[in-house]
Amino acid sequence: MPMLAATAERLPRLNRFGWLMGLYGENHGRFQRLFAPARLGLGRHRSSVGDGLDLCLDVIEQHRYTTELRLTYAMPDPVTGEPDPSAWLRVYHDTRQLEATHCYIGRRWQDVIGLYPPPAEVIGHRMRMNTFLGKWLEYLGERGHGIATLRGPEIVSEEVIKTA
Known part of the structure; x- marks a missing residue:
């Protein structure tokens, strides 16, 4: 038993x-395999796989080290009019990371954790958003969405992206 305790102490937590x-x-790898965002131009790209749920990938801004995107279905929430679900994403090219900065899944983050949450709650909320994103990306891949099914870009105004 002492050997087991010594081994556990050496393993990093x-x-x-x-x-x-x-x-x-992990999400960066999934997203790269599906959509290769560095190759996409600004505007709205649509992916249709014949299931009636067209996917919209809005490339909002591209910079040397980051790309800002929004991933959503072309389907508004009947109550709010917001695309639901939708995720605002930031790709960090140099560190190969993809962060879901905001998600809208029926409610905004302020409604979920409040305006001034403690840091531990912010980390927990980010973990839930990015876990959701990972599962969504897996689902999209299983359904057949990807770079081969993307059409566009449609040039849309920033106001349309914020509300559509």
């Missing part, structure tokens, strides 16, 4: 922040 950075890395 992964804290919540480290786990979150790991999620960002």
